[in-house]
Amino acid sequence: MGLEQFKNRNVGTQNYKMLDLGQSPETGMGKFKQVLDRTFKGELLVGLWVTMREMINALFKGQMHTVKYPFEKLPISPRYRAIHDMLRLLESGHYRCIGCGLCEKICISNCITMDTRYDENQRKEVSEYTINFGRCIFCGYCAEVCPELAIVHGPRYETASEQRASFSLFEDMLTPIDKLNLQQEYDGFGAVSPNADENIKKTPLAY
Amino acid sequence: METTLVQNLPEVTAAGVIIKAILILAVIAAIAGFGTFIERKVLAFMQRRLGPMHVGPYGLLQLVADGIKLFTKEDIVPQNANSLIFKIAPSITAATAFIALAAVPVFPDFTIPEWVPLLGGVFVPSIAADLNIGILFVLGMMAAGLYGPLLAGMAQANKWGIIGAARTAIQFLSYEVVTGLSILAPIMLVGSLSFVDFNNAQAGGISHWLIWQQPVAFVLFLIAGFAETNRTPFDLLEHEAEVVSGYATEYSGMRWGMFFIGEYANMITISIIAAVVFLGGYSEVGIGWLTIILKVGFFFFLMLWVRAAWPHVRPDQLMWLCWKVLMPIAVINIVITGIVMMV
Ligand code: SF4
Ligand code: SF4
Numbered sequence: 001m002g003l004e005q006f007k008n009r010n011v012g013t014q015n016y017k018m019l020d021l022g023q024s025p026e027t028g029m030g031k032f033k034q035v036l037d038r039t040f041k042g043e044l045l046v047g048l049w050v051t052m053r054e055m056i057n058a059l060f061k062g063q064m065h066t067v068k069y070p071f072e073k074l075p076i077s078p079r080y081r082a083i084h085d086m087l088r089l090l091e092s093g094h095y096r097c098i099g100c101g102l103c104e105k106i107c108i109s110n111c112i113t114m115d116t117r118y119d120e121n122q123r124k125e126v127s128e129y130t131i132n133f134g135r136c137i138f139c140g141y142c143a144e145v146c147p148e149l150a151i152v153h154g155p156r157y158e159t160a161s162e163q164r165a166s167f168s169l170f171e172d173m174l175t176p177i178d179k180l181n182l183q184q185e186y187d188g189f190g191a192v193s194p195n196a197d198e199n200i201k202k203t204p205l206a207y
Numbered sequence: 208m209e210t211t212l213v214q215n216l217p218e219v220t221a222a223g224v225i226i227k228a229i230l231i232l233a234v235i236a237a238i239a240g241f242g243t244f245i246e247r248k249v250l251a252f253m254q255r256r257l258g259p260m261h262v263g264p265y266g267l268l269q270l271v272a273d274g275i276k277l278f279t280k281e282d283i284v285p286q287n288a289n290s291l292i293f294k295i296a297p298s299i300t301a302a303t304a305f306i307a308l309a310a311v312p313v314f315p316d317f318t319i320p321e322w323v324p325l326l327g328g329v330f331v332p333s334i335a336a337d338l339n340i341g342i343l344f345v346l347g348m349m350a351a352g353l354y355g356p357l358l359a360g361m362a363q364a365n366k367w368g369i370i371g372a373a374r375t376a377i378q379f380l381s382y383e384v385v386t387g388l389s390i391l392a393p394i395m396l397v398g399s400l401s402f403v404d405f406n407n408a409q410a411g412g413i414s415h416w417l418i419w420q421q422p423v424a425f426v427l428f429l430i431a432g433f434a435e436t437n438r439t440p441f442d443l444l445e446h447e448a449e450v451v452s453g454y455a456t457e458y459s460g461m462r463w464g465m466f467f468i469g470e471y472a473n474m475i476t477i478s479i480i481a482a483v484v485f486l487g488g489y490s491e492v493g494i495g496w497l498t499i500i501l502k503v504g505f506f507f508f509l510m511l512w513v514r515a516a517w518p519h520v521r522p523d524q525l526m527w528l529c530w531k532v533l534m535p536i537a538v539i540n541i542v543i544t545g546i547v548m549m550v
Contacts (some may be wrong), residue, residue, distance in 0.1 A: 046517040049252040058255040066257040090272060 077154055079188040081138045084131060085154035085172040093180055095170075096150035099124045103142035111135035114149055129170035133159065143180060144190030152186035224336065230405035231308055239471035244270050246511050253515040280460035285364060288457065292362035297462040300355030300469035306411065307348035308333065308472065310341040311479050312402045317493040323412075327356045340400045346386060348471060349435055353379045355466065356437075370452025372452055374522055381529035382434035382441070388537035389427035392544040393417050393484055406488035416487040423540045425485045427533055429509075432477040434525070437470060439514040458470065478506035515549050 025031045040205050057063040066072055076082075099116035115128040124200075143152050175183045187194070244259065244267070251258030259266030284290045312334040338344050353375055360372025394400060396409045396417065409415045434441040446451035450514045455466055482488060482502035489495030520528065 032532070048512060051512065051516040054255055055249075055252045058252050061254060064257060065255045068257075083480065104357070 040094060043125070053198040067146050076157065077188075078156065078186070080155065080187060081140045081143075081153040081156040083133070083154055083159060084142070084168070085152050085186075086129075086170060086182060087150055087152060087186070088115065088175045088177070088180055090180065090183070093177055095126070096148045097126050097129070097146075097173055098148055098150070100147060101125045101177050102145045106141045106145045107137045108139060108141060130167045131173070133161075133166050133168055134163075143188070145192065149186060149191060152191070153188055159193075231313070231336065232305055235305065235308055235472055235475060236468060238475060239468050240270050240274070242471040242474065242507065243273070243467065245507070246514075249508065249511040250515050253512070259291070259394065277461050277464040282460050282462065283457070286456050287364035287448035289362040289364075292358050293457075294462070296357060296359035296362060297469075298357050298460065299358065300352050301465040303348050303352035303355070304469040304472035304476065307345045307352070307387070308477050309336045309474055310338050310344045310348075310402070312406060312483060314499070315478065315489045334403065337403065342390060342394065342400045342405075342480075342484075343403045343421060345476065349476065350379070350383055352469065355469065356454040359466075360459070363454075363457040366455050367451040368454055370450045371444050372455070373433060374450070375454060377522055377526055378434060378437075378441065378443055379490075381526045382431045385427055385529050385533045385537055386431040386435060387425045388534060389431060390484065391537075392424045392541050393421050395541070395544055395548065396420060398422045402483050402488070404489050405484050409487040410490040410492075411488065416485065418485040421485065421540075421544070425538050427540070428481060428485070430533060431529075433510065433513070434529075436473045436477055436510070438474065438510050440517045440519040441525055442519055443525065446519060474507060474510055475503065478503040478510075481506050 004098070025034050036100075058065075087093065089096055099114070101114065101116070104112040104114050111132040111134075113130050114126060114130070116124050117127045119125040138153070140153060145154075183192075193199070223336040247269075248258040248266075262268045262272045265349075284293055356375040357372050357379075360368040360370075360375060362368075395404070396407050397407070401406075406419075409417060433439075437444050443449075443453075445455050450456075455463055458466065479499075482499055482505075486502050487498075488502075489499040491498045
């Protein structure tokens with residue numbers, strides 16, 4: 001698409017569909033005729049029928065729209081960016097985070113604080129990891145940048161709290177070890193796309 | 208047989224009338240309150256919502272919650288308001304609505320069975336006060352009820368209230384003519400102003416109902432009745448989108464509640480009048496009490512149904528409609544009825 005459409009300032013003259021509203025009657029007799037027409041056209045009854053139909057649909061055909069919110073919740077899109085979750089490896093149950101620090105680095109509101117150290121096997125472990133949700137803007141960069149799909153956005157969108165800044169600790173966000181089999185793989189921001197296999201090409205090695 | 212006070216009295220007695228008046232007051236007030244619940248439910252269903260659900264089963268006790276709220280709310284009389292008139296106005300609406308019900312027949316005549324203690328064997332007429340000018344009395348009372356909104360709007364020192372009061376006046380002037388004229392044709396046919404005579408004249412099945420002889424008068428009366436009870440499409444007095452809340456802008460708590468109860472009592476009155484005058488009332492033998500409930504229920508539902516479906520008209524459209532369309536039709540209807548009766 002070119003830019004012509006945007007450069008055309010005569011917005012009033014293009015692509016408008018005029019409704020055929022007819023002429024407004026001028027004379028008293030004409031107005032009276034219009035009233036008679038509209039009265040006996042049955043449009044009022046059509047309106048009555050529409051509301052009655054909706055009532056029947058709602059009551060007897062299960063088309064009630066109401067979601068009793070605190071008790072029922074609508075499903076949210078997998079791309080929704082709510083409070084973070086830290087995922088675990090399914091096989092070993094160990095947390096996925098490798099302590100690379102990319103999320104801390106990319107966080108544009110500087111709300112991730114983390115520290116790492118060597119454990120007794122000389123492997124890196126996360127000794128401290130908090131997100132200050134008073135500052136987080138839920139941009140999703142941390143989930144996108146994470147190489148391990150360790151930090152992801154979960155579905156918990158009710159974030160009302162008694163304190164403006166409420167911190168979330170690593171343990172709070174980590175999948176509980178006994179709920180490991182319920183852990184959902186995240187397919188939102190930063191996740192591998194479903195057709196990733198098709199998009200992979202062999203890297204040419206010979207130059 | 209031991210004689211009790213009640214058995215010694217003639218059939219229509221002061222005691223009986225007082226008992227009945229209290230009963231009607233209690234029952235209609237309860238039904239009017241319940242009507243608000245029905246209205247919210249029906250409107251909700253028509254918009255595919257659930258309506259009140261959380262207080263009591265299916266939200267049935269919502270009424271109680273609303274009552275508690277209304278009773279405990281602070282009663283505010285605004286500065287600069289004429290406080291006497293401001294305080295009296297809601298009672299005018301509520302009182303006239305209930306006074307009008309005195310002359311409206313509610314049930315067929317019946318005799319209380321002998322086994323009922325104290326009152327057994329007493330004959331109960333269908334109406335608290337069988338006036339021979341019942342229709343005039345009821346219409347007059349309902350018209351007098353319009354003083355409620357009118358005075359309330361003018362007394363409260365609020366511009367929305369003033370507009371609401373002005374609209375009350377024009378609405379009153381417009382539809383009252385149509386109400387009277389539209390019901391005149393059935394009155395000519397029956398030859399009486401008493402509701403009981405109307406009911407008796409239509410005894411003998413659906414084919415005797417006056418609606419078949421007077422369909423035009425029926426439609427006109429319904430339209431005027433909607434205007435009389437301030438229901439959509441004629442709810443100009445308190446249309447939120449235009450005049451905040453019209454005459455009720457400054458009211459809160461129980462005073463506002465009295466306006467509300469009055470409006471719903473009026474809806475019931477209009478429904479009963481329409482049922483008795485045009486749909487044969489309670490004249491079916493044996494099941495009259497059931498049919499009148501169904502008929503009144505139908506009209507009540509119709510008012511809610513219309514509210515869900517139709518937009519409302521402007522004040523000038525209302526005046527135009529009443530004076531230039533409905534009134535001539537009503538007059539023509541009367542003339543034709545007269546000619547047919549003479550021939
Ligand atoms: S969502 Fe954005 S702001 Fe929040 S922690 Fe992640 S990177 Fe920081
Ligand atoms: S980007 Fe992922 S793996 Fe790296 S520190 Fe953050 S959560 Fe851990």
